[in-house]
Amino acid sequence: MGRPHTVPRHAKGRTRTGDPRPRADTDLGAAGKLGLPQSTALVVGNIVGTGIFLLPASLAAIGTISFPVMVGTTLGAIALALVFGKLGARIPTSGGPYAYARNAFGEFMGFWSAWSFWLTAWGGNAGIAVAWVGYVNHFLHWDSTAGKTAIGLVGVWIPVLINLTGVRNIGLFQTVTTVLKFVPLIFVAIVGLFFVRSENFGPFNATGGSAWSAVALALGLILFIYSGMESVTIVAERVKDPAKNVGRASVSGVLACGILYILATVAVFGTVPHGELARSTAPFADSLNNMFGGTWTGHAMAVCAIISGIGALNGWTMLVAEMPMAAARDGLFPAAFARLSRRGAPVTGILVGAVLTTLMLVFAYLSENTFNTILLFASFTTAIPYFFSAAAQLFWLVTGGRTVSRARMAKDLTVAVVALVFSFAIVYASGEQAVMLGILAMLVGVPVFIWAKARRGEYGSRDRQPALPAGPGG
Amino acid sequence: MALSRAERRTLDEIARRVAAEDPEYARRLSAFGGHEAGALGLPARRSLLPVVLVGVLLAVSFAAFAVATARRDGGEPARRAPHVLLRP
Numbered sequence: 043m044g045r046p047h048t049v050p051r052h053a054k055g056r057t058r059t060g061d062p063r064p065r066a067d068t069d070l071g072a073a074g075k076l077g078l079p080q081s082t083a084l085v086v087g088n089i090v091g092t093g094i095f096l097l098p099a100s101l102a103a104i105g106t107i108s109f110p111v112m113v114g115t116t117l118g119a120i121a122l123a124l125v126f127g128k129l130g131a132r133i134p135t136s137g138g139p140y141a142y143a144r145n146a147f148g149e150f151m152g153f154w155s156a157w158s159f160w161l162t163a164w165g166g167n168a169g170i171a172v173a174w175v176g177y178v179n180h181f182l183h184w185d186s187t188a189g190k191t192a193i194g195l196v197g198v199w200i201p202v203l204i205n206l207t208g209v210r211n212i213g214l215f216q217t218v219t220t221v222l223k224f225v226p227l228i229f230v231a232i233v234g235l236f237f238v239r240s241e242n243f244g245p246f247n248a249t250g251g252s253a254w255s256a257v258a259l260a261l262g263l264i265l266f267i268y269s270g271m272e273s274v275t276i277v278a279e280r281v282k283d284p285a286k287n288v289g290r291a292s293v294s295g296v297l298a299c300g301i302l303y304i305l306a307t308v309a310v311f312g313t314v315p316h317g318e319l320a321r322s323t324a325p326f327a328d329s330l331n332n333m334f335g336g337t338w339t340g341h342a343m344a345v346c347a348i349i350s351g352i353g354a355l356n357g358w359t360m361l362v363a364e365m366p367m368a369a370a371r372d373g374l375f376p377a378a379f380a381r382l383s384r385r386g387a388p389v390t391g392i393l394v395g396a397v398l399t400t401l402m403l404v405f406a407y408l409s410e411n412t413f414n415t416i417l418l419f420a421s422f423t424t425a426i427p428y429f430f431s432a433a434a435q436l437f438w439l440v441t442g443g444r445t446v447s448r449a450r451m452a453k454d455l456t457v458a459v460v461a462l463v464f465s466f467a468i469v470y471a472s473g474e475q476a477v478m479l480g481i482l483a484m485l486v487g488v489p490v491f492i493w494a495k496a497r498r499g500e501y502g503s504r505d506r507q508p509a510l511p512a513g514p515g516g
Numbered sequence: 517m518a519l520s521r522a523e524r525r526t527l528d529e530i531a532r533r534v535a536a537e538d539p540e541y542a543r544r545l546s547a548f549g550g551h552e553a554g555a556l557g558l559p560a561r562r563s564l565l566p567v568v569l570v571g572v573l574l575a576v577s578f579a580a581f582a583v584a585t586a587r588r589d590g591g592e593p594a595r596r597a598p599h600v601l602l603r604p
Contacts, residue, residue: 409583412583412586412587419582486578489574493567493568
């Protein structure tokens with residue numbers, strides 16, 4: 043796996059600006075860190091948000107051609123998770139894709155990975171919050187703009203309060219919500235298989251166009267369903283034994299979600315007639331209705347979606363702050379993002395992310411179409427940290443300058459190349475407008491980089507002194 | 517990492533010596549940073565003002581481009597990219 047990674051002496055205990063590292067005195071001992079179950083819950087909880095509850099209906103409009111696309115995408119996601127496992131073992135430090143890109147390609151690429159992820163995280167949170175409001179309104183019916191905004195604010199700021207109380211409570215909330223969302227979904231996925239009727243599946247290609255256009259449409263939906271698989275790499279220093287657990291949590295989280303997605307999609311396709319499914323606004327509830335009858339299922343699945351959404355918002359709120367915190371400790375983001383509270387919470391990052399998400403949310407209810415257009419940038423920026431992580435792994439594999447087992451090298455290279463192609467495909471699938479807006483959003487970060495570097499009080503790149511931040515606990 | 521006080525003193529001394537030995541070179545260099553507090557010190561706050569302004573300008577321009585794109589395309593983008601709300 044290439045050169046062993048060591049922490050330079052000057053990186054221990056101090057930030058790049060020479061200030062003592064912010065310490066978390068009360069919450070970041072071994073007991074205040076995420077174990078393997080909680081780390082896996084973070085991955086699963088962030089991947090499975092609110093989107094899965096509509097996914098089968100969206101795919102029904104394309105046809106069962108979506109199944110092989112989903113299997114292929116799952117293989118690509120597993121390859122990327124394996125890459126994250128290798129990278130996490132090599133650089134078990136917070137920031138994940140930021141740290142990998144920075145160590146492989148220099149400070150600017152590291153910054154751009156962090157910036158890209160940060161944009162994705164708070165922008166995506168606004169998307170989750172809007173969908174979450176829809177499920178809450180299944181019960182409340184607060185359909186005015188003020189009512190929806192008020193519900194959305196609750197969805198955004200409850201996770202903020204949890205995050206401010208420290209990593210222990212974040213992990214607990216994440217584990218509980220992940221179990222509560224995963225169990226009902228996997229129940230539908232497994233029990234539904236016993237109720238499948240072949241005539242329900244509908245045509246292989248339901249689009250009316252060519253098979254390639256159907257595949258392209260399916261890719262546009264499916265390539266994004268594993269977004270969040272990198273979660274545990276970003277909080278690596280909050281994880282017990284990160285060199286081992288980052289990889290284990292990433293792979294097992296993606297595998298669990300892959301099994302869930304594939305089985306659930308097949309089960310819902312097989313239990314809801316195709317025409318009905320393509321028009322459905324609650325495909326899982328329709329599936330349960332067809333299995334057991336009754337009307338309670340709509341309420342049950344709405345509750346499940348509410349839990350799922352708030353859990354995802356909790357996990358993504360953590361990431362919104364952790365990524366810039368890692369970059370800020372190296373002087374590549376404004377220094378305020380690196381400061382920790384006594385409970386170990388990066389307060390500035392949490393609050394700035396929440397304020398930006400809130401602004402987007404308000405904007406969503408003032409002009410839904412503009413909101414959807416602006417949010418397109420997030421589908422492009424999702425792929426950038428993935429691409430440069432896979433590229434970093436490829437870079438280290440081919441520049442190691444050491445004796446390696448050929449079989450292992452071939453396996454690692456194959457996995458890295460598959461992950462790289464998977465990330466590249468996400469960029470393509472995000473579409474022309476998303477790429478255009480995404481690049482503009484990335485360029486907005488350049489003055490931030492200039493400002494942060496200038497404030498650091500030095501000239502030029504620090505590439506000759508690669509530094510790893512010490513853990514939040516010091 | 518910030519420079520130590522001793523390093524700053526040394527650099528200031530070097531800067532003074534260079535300025536005395538080669539005034540023309542010092543004049544050319546001053547075009548890039550003559551208003552800074554020290555020879556190689558932290559930039560003054562006003563030096564960073566243009567960076568902040570251009571950052572704000574780019575962010576506002578980004579929002580304006582997005583709004584213009586949304587108005588031009590009507591509701592089409594949302595329908596073309598449902599994955600935005602599927603994530604995650």
